Structure formats: C-alpha cells, structure tokens
Amino acid sequence: MNVHDPFQNDVEIQWCPGCPNFGILTALKRAFVDLQLEPHQVCLVSGIGQAAKLPHYLRCNFFNGLHGRAIPVALGIHAANPTLTTVVTTGEGDCYGEGGNHLLHAFRRNPNMTVVVHNNEIYALTKGQGSPTTPVGEVRSLQVHGVEMTPLNMPAVAVLHDGAFVARGFAADPDHLKDLLVEAVRCPGLSLVEVIQPCITWGPHPVSWYKERLRPVPTDHDPTNREAALRLLLGQDGRFVTGVIYRGTERPLFGHRFRSAVGNEPLGRLGFPENDVVRSLLDKFRAH
Template sequence: MNVPDPFKNDVEIQWCPGCPNFGILTALKGAFRDLRLEPHQVCLVSGIGQAAKLPHYLRCNFFNGLHGRALPVALGIHAANPALTTVVTTGEGDCYGEGGNHLLHALRRNPDITVVVHNNEIYALTKGQGSPTTPVGEVRSLQVHGVEAAPLNMPAVAVLHDAAFVARGFAGDPDHLKDLLAEAVRCPGLSLVEVIQPCITWVRRPVSWYKERLWPVPPGYDPGDKDAALRVLAGDDGRFVTGILYRGPKRPLFGERFRRETGDEPLVRRGFPPKSSISALLDNFRMGE
C-alpha cells in the first residue's frame, strides 16, 4: 500500500539528474517520518547555493535568505518559536565560507537546531570554484594551478567548541544518513551533520571514488571522548570518517533566558513589546554613551 508523503510538493527539482543531493533530500524526509513530524512542525532555513535549494522541494515552513546568512535566521526562529523543529540546510561554501563566522558564534550560543552541510568541496552553483574544503593542489575552475589554501576542518572545530552532536554521512547512503539526521534532531543543542556529497558536474571524480574512501568510526569508538573525536578527525589521511563523531556535554540552550523571563511563553505568542519599554531600553543605552 502506498502511503502518502506529507512532505512531498510539486515543485520541479532543479538539480542535475543523478545529483547526490537527491539522496540527502530522501534522507531528510525519512528522518522527519521516523521522528513522526508533520510539515507544520518543521522549519527549514537556507542561504544560497545548490544545497540551499533543498527547502523548495519539501512541503513545510521554510526561509530562503542571503548567502551565508542562514544561521542568524535559524537562531531567531528557534528563540521565538522553540516548538518548531528548525533545520538549516546549507553547502560548505555557504556555511564554512560566507557564513563561517555565524557558525562559530552559533557553536558558542548552542541553539537547539540542526545544521546539515552538503560538502562537495566546490562552489557548484557558480561554476566550480574551490571552496573552503577543497584539498590543497586540487584544480578548480578559478584555481587552474591548484588550490593553495589549506582546507577547513569544521567538524573538528565543532568538537573543539563542544557542539551537542557532530556526525558525518554520505549522500550515496540515504538510509544511514537518515538515521544520523534523526539522531541529530533528537539531540538538544546545536547538531552539525556534514554530508559528503560528490558533485557529478564540476568535480572530475566518479561517486565510486568517494565510496572507496569512506571510513566508518572504528568499533568501540566512544563519541563522548573529545580527544578521540579530535584524533579521528585530524587523522583521516584523505579518507572521510563517517558516523556519530561526537556527543558534547549538556549546555544551556540559546533562548532559555528569554523563555524564563516570559514564564515559558514563546516570544512568538507575546507580540511586540509596548513602546514605553522600548523607550526605556533606549534611554538606558543612551546613558552609557
């Protein structure tokens, strides 16, 4: 019996035929089903790029904004309406490049959101330039003599700053990725899931090349061991370590203070504050000049 997909819409998908992004879309919808979420309970947030198109292809709330600026919007949504499951879907250029500063400060603030980063080591929407994760020496459309700058290791940065949950999956294995995404959403705090997503248009490697270099976390691996997580992420030797990499310690969630001050009533239900309180706040600010 065919079960209707509540997240399915009729928007024409603009990705290249056969793009591994389809696997991420399938995995995300599967995670929402496993979590028994309905479209009205989910809000997707994105910036600009091929990964940022994903919210267009699901039936749910979403905000599609500026390049690299998805995280500030997601923080605002989470603070104002914590009842929503807020998920950022972004590329490594959008999130680690233009939006890298926002990711760093989101790690400090620890909002209860999930950040899904499609990592294809390239700016695919704008014709194949090197991205923040392109390995040294790789030739790209603008880096004709090879990329000179060292790539970023943002999952390691997330571990260093005690993100609540850090994982890496592969777009070519949507079943495994689905489980990682569901676990990321369940975990309170900021969850970062990096997805190895080969670009079949601009990167001259077959998907099989990436499959051969996937490296599941070793047996007995403890994701609660911060030093072990950093060692694994630092010593992949050209491989892509996959699985649950880190579970950080419990930390206060961004927005909890706002809710304590309002008696746990979400800001979204309170409306705008009266002009008198805004004037008092401004007067207090001016007194410090």
C-alpha cells in the same frame, strides 16, 4: 498531498539527474517522518547554492536567506518560535565560506537546531571553483595550478568548541544519513551534520571514488571523548570518516534565560511587554 509522504510536493527539482543531493533530500524527509513531525512543525532555512535549493522540494515552512546568512535567519526563527524544528540546509561554500563567522558564533550560542552541510569541496552552482574544503593541490575551474590554501575542517572546529552533536554522513547512503539526522534533531543544542556529497558534474572524482575511501567510525570509538573525536577528524583521511563523531557536554541552550520566564510560547502570541517592564530594562541600561 501524498498521504504516505506528507512532506512531498510537486515542485520540479532543478538538480542534475543523478545528483547525490537527491539522497540528502530523501534522508531528510525520512528523518522527519521517523521523528513523527508534521510539515507545519518544521522550518527549513537556507542561503544560496545547490544545497540551498533543497527547502523548495519539501512541503513545510522554509526561508531562503542571503548567501552565507542562513544561520542568523534560523536563529531568529528559533528564538521567535522554539516549538518549530528548525533545520539549516546549506553547502560548505555557503556555510563555511561566506557564512563561516555565523557558524562559529552559533557554536558559542548553542541554539537547539540542526545544521546540515552538503560538502562537495567545490562551488557547484558557479561551475566548480575551489571551496573552503578543497584539498591542497586539487585543480579547480579557477585554481588551474591547484588549490594552495589549507582546507577548513569545520567538524573539528565544532568538536573543539563542544558542539552538542557532530556527525558525518554520505549522500549516497540515505538510510545511514537518515539515522544521523534523527539523532541530530533529537539532540538538545546545535547539531552539525556534514554530508559528503560528490558533485557529478563539476567534481573531479566519481561517486565510486568516495565509496572506496569511506570508513565508518570505529566500533570502540567513544563519542563523548573530545580528544578521540579530534584524532579521528585530524588523522590521515579524516575527511572520509562517517558516523557519530562527537556528543558534547550538556550546556545551556540559546535563549535559556529569556525562555525560563516565558516558556516556549511563540513570541507572536506573547504580546508586547507592559510599560513598566520596558521602563525597568531601560533604567538598568542607563545605570551602566
């Protein structure tokens, strides 16, 4: 273990040399250090894809789920042990496509965890097909005449459903991204951090193309104003806005009713409930 970087491990990284995913990895490690977390206090959860490989490259707890199924696994981990800092690292194909339904219902449940979405607007692991965020008209490996479907704007969906924290960063600016991740983890409730992550192998645009189009959230933007946040995201070139876009209203956290009785003790330490407790619950079900 590197004493200066407790999250560093020796696993060989399988991303392309120069991939912007390295910036996300750096930002996440720095965020955990700034949060004064130890490896045993963190659990990373992922599905399938290039973004889903990230947990392999940090020294901490992690779980690789099925394609698109990272969020329900993370919910289970969070419910079983809320003392862990649970972070989902996923791609837009994995999370907005295969697992889009899980993310939608996670906004409703409002678990205290962070979802980091690497958005490169393609399926990079399978060589460049159009993804749920590919703009209309752009040519991809299978969409040779250009993508015809309207892209998803999941940050706007998160704002619409009063997500606790909605932000967007840029993989080539790990310092700014680190600050966003620190805020996201600290915010109670479900935080969504979308990261613009150009693919240097299958993507149609170089990193410089994105840098020229990025624009920070205006200094006078009020992130507690839902209408203002939606205007930012739905406006012209809204997909290039970076920074803290929305801070939702305080809502009950997922599991609050159960946790109000047992606290944050991991389920494994609580033991099985007494027979009369189980019997009482069954009687209530039978009564309905």
